[in-house]
Amino acid sequence: MVDIATRVYNHRWKMDPIVRSLIDTDFYKLLMCQSVFRKRPDTTVTFSLINRSRSIRIADLIDEGELREQLDHIRTLSLSRGESTWLRGNMFYGKRQMFTPEFMEWFEALRLPPYHLETRDGQYELTFEGKWPEVMMWEIPALAVLMELRARAALGSMKKFELQVLYARAMTKLWEKVERLRPIGALRIADFGTRRRHSFLWQDWCVQAMREGLGDRFVGTSNCLIAKNRDLEAIGTNAHELPMVYAALAENDEALARAPYDVLSDWHEEHDGNLRIILPDTYGTKGFLENAPDWLAGWTGIRIDSGLPEEGAEIAIDWWTSRGEDPRQKMVIFSDGLDVDRIVSLHKRFSGRVRTSFGWGTLLTNDFRGLTPDDALAPFSLVCKAVAANGRPTVKLSDNPRKAMGPRDEIARYKRVFGVGEQEEVEVVV
Amino acid sequence: MVDIATRVYNHRWKMDPIVRSLIDTDFYKLLMCQSVFRKRPDTTVTFSLINRSRSIRIADLIDEGELREQLDHIRTLSLSRGESTWLRGNMFYGKRQMFTPEFMEWFEALRLPPYHLETRDGQYELTFEGKWPEVMMWEIPALAVLMELRARAALGSMKKFELQVLYARAMTKLWEKVERLRPIGALRIADFGTRRRHSFLWQDWCVQAMREGLGDRFVGTSNCLIAKNRDLEAIGTNAHELPMVYAALAENDEALARAPYDVLSDWHEEHDGNLRIILPDTYGTKGFLENAPDWLAGWTGIRIDSGLPEEGAEIAIDWWTSRGEDPRQKMVIFSDGLDVDRIVSLHKRFSGRVRTSFGWGTLLTNDFRGLTPDDALAPFSLVCKAVAANGRPTVKLSDNPRKAMGPRDEIARYKRVFGVGEQEEVEVVV
Incomplete structure (x- = not known):
């Protein structure tokens, strides 16, 4: 039958919206948004799309009209009643009412602010400017839209x-x-692949397949909508945008040096347990840990998101040991450029020494490499970052100079303030 | 929505019938049935299931109750109006009204006769006895039911x-x-995989994928229902059962020696063009061709269905040449144990020397080898053959002694009458 x-309903659609919910985004965005909403609600920020894979001329691949339609559609979205109920009532990281009534009221009224779109040299210059808590919510849907439109362009002729x-x-x-992952007994792995997924439906498939294939060792997904729909844990803590904006707002070098710790001090007030995860690489992991206050060593774990992951984890282990902490009680979350080989080898090397955990992103939800003759579906490195705060440029150094961003003189200043010397370049795949 | x-309708089903149409069968069965209906309608035959892969204990894998339900369901089937219209009105092999009004009237009234089912030593002894035109229609659905029930058993726990x-x-x-087949320009390939398919839906998928992937080089399917539903050519000519039954009915050695030619003489009256395809191996290809009357050399082609296919084709080419025919005008249809390697190599060897054509069976529609850990879905060699006619046993020798069947003394007699000497054994995969 x-x-x-x-059928008639489907044929009436003017378009096929890629992002259909404000919670089709990463859980850490919501945690950070609440933090920003509390502490720095009036900061003005600019987020900007950056295509690290310049050879992919996305403006030649994606029609500007279609892109505008998708972005315009996202601006019509608001939190549904069920989504709001889930955020208000669900237990996240073992805690009820993770989101305060004040934040939820604000979120229920949220519509995403305008975007600015231009084309230059085969790339889209897509920027968002406004209040930090509003603008920051653009990052994930903007990336997901661009990735999926590019996939659709490649699929169109098949x-x-x-x-x-x-x-x-x-x-x-x-x-x-x-x-290949199944034989690993004590695995903890989560989906971190929303932003650079092939498509929403494909991410949803991957998450369900991981759940069936790995059982409880698949601990959840960063995608709130999928976590809600599939009854999974929503996973995520905090990201580089917090220290980047805090740092840009610092009035002098002294305040700049303190900024990354201010971020975690604010976080310390709000969260405990598995949400106390240090992201140390924004301005160099080594210096960050050396100068860290003692209370940070008491945190649950660390997330390694750039540089050589083995090196980052060894630095963390040495640091905990030097601070009198037992690394075996600490969690190390690997989340940079993971694929199954690296997961297997990192697990092998660090299992027993620390509690390892993996946030598997692009090569979980968008590994179409080699599946089309011209490889037109291979993922590429697209990001959407805070580039300015209250009119001052942001800077990121990271543990890989290829991931650094910001004006050249500001990068030099940050390197001096944070004592970052020579860094090893690591290829950025995705 | x-x-x-x-959903309610689907949940009401007591079972999921495997064969849902009397024309979910091979086209050559219908051609042969009409021929038998005309020439030998009152012959009593027995068809019997034979599992050449004795190591597969199908009675342990398939529940007898389920098997009976499926077979009982087939006995409820009759030709639908649309199926009858298609058979009456469609053009087959360039000819309208391939099936006479008399045959169609008989077919419209047909219900399949009773079956007899017993279990012995892990195998089902499934036999059908009655009038030849009725009983012969059991072969393909009986095989398809057993193959698919066995697949379902293996799929049940996944x-x-x-x-x-x-x-x-x-x-x-x-x-x-x-x-791998796509680069071959002058390919002619058809689906012959109904009897040992993984399932009906899977065969239907394979046929459509072949059509999309190979275009006109995929010339059609032996399955009438799929040919009708997908607007494809129905493909097939004649099979061993004709010479086997004719031979069993022969009153003496002289009549026995003549029987295979009598079959083709009857066929010659009824069909021309691409339906005039010799199946020479029932009692040895070499002797059959040597003793063949000249009018057979004028036929369109030959089907190679046992033994080493290269050898069979070379014998045919030599024979045509010896009879003053141009092999380049002749068609050689390979239909035994084909997979893509063999298709590629046979095409390479014989392209230009004859018009090659491929009837691709089990490894098109049931190649699940290596796809489950225990290989519980690998195809196996199940056949359903005429074993007796008017109370006398049938015999098949073929060009591969492993495919021979019949009582030992009768095999010896046939070998003597048809002058069959040493034969090379070829492994029977499917």
């Missing part, structure tokens, strides 16, 4: 069975990864 | 995503075969 109503075989191959590829 | 009616990945892998596997 054909459901005629469904025939019916060719398409079905493409997804069959992608499923097979993911399942082979699941089968 | 959930179509509630569909989880949701595991199942989806299984089919993803099978699709990928088939598509890789399509991609």
